[in-house]
Amino acid sequence: MAQSKDASASAKTYDAKTLAKKHRISVEDASKIIALHGSDLKAADKAARRIAV
Numbered sequence: 001m002a003q004s005k006d007a008s009a010s011a012k013t014y015d016a017k018t019l020a021k022k023h024r025i026s027v028e029d030a031s032k033i034i035a036l037h038g039s040d041l042k043a044a045d046k047a048a049r050r051i052a053v
Contacts, residue, residue: 012039012041013034013038013039013041014030014034014041014044015034016030016031016034017030019033019034019044019048022045022048023045023048023049023051023052024052024053025048025051025052025053029048029051030048033047033048
């Protein structure tokens with residue numbers, strides 16, 4: 001049972017709308033970030049903060 005929790009935790013990703021809303025960026029920019037960083041939430045957040053106004 002613990003293995004399934006670990007697997008699901010590492011499989012989490014943002015969808016473009018969520019990332020865009022969180023960082024107040026465009027959905028298009030969020031989509032590009034997700035395409036570039038995939039499931040790495042930390043890297044996606046960092047990239048979104050760089051372009052946020």
